Amino acid sequence: MDLEAAGEVRLLQMNELDELRFDAYDNSRLYKERTKKMHDKLIQRRDFQVGDKVLLFNSRLRLFLGKLKSRWSGPFTVTDVKFDGAIEIMGQDETKFKVNGQRLKLYVDGAFVEKIETFCLDNPSLKA
Known part of the structure; x- marks a missing residue:
């Protein structure tokens, strides 16, 4: 070698x-x-102002599977907005806590229903 x-x-x-x-x-x-x-x-960049009403996404509801159960709770009121995306919200019982802004979405009061249509699902009559 x-x-x-x-x-x-x-x-x-x-x-x-x-x-x-x-x-x-x-x-x-x-x-x-x-x-x-x-x-x-x-x-998604979400901009909230102090006084806005928001809904909070509850990610812990994944444990309790419910097909029709909403994962949004609220409404809450925004009391403080931080630069880094943290938002302080206040519940209806006056408790304040901080959450990530990505877990919130705007809440709109009232319904926007203008006209309600109803359809009867009876058996149609056959006309010859």
């Missing part, structure tokens, strides 16, 4: 392994940038 040739081959293998490791690092960085960009695109 030629020790010098074996040493050179081993050195080339180590350099090739370093190049593969750097390529994997670059691919990982690019993947993270793309996924962050897609995630940020899906985030």
Whole structure:
């Protein structure tokens, strides 16, 4: 065995392994940038003002499966809006707590029903 040739081959293998490791690092960085960009695109910017009425999404209702059960509770009143997205809300029993702004949506009082139509689902009469 030629020790010098074996040493050179081993050195080339180590350099090739370093190049593969750097390529994997670059691919990982690019993947993270793309996924962050897609995630940020899906985030909806919600601007709330003090005094707005909002509904709070209750994510813990996933444990109790109910097909028709609403996961929104409220209405709550916005008492303070922080720069970082944290919003302080007050319930009807005057308790205040902070939540993430992504868990809130605006609440609109009243119904917007203008005209109600009814349809009778009786058996139609056959006329010949």
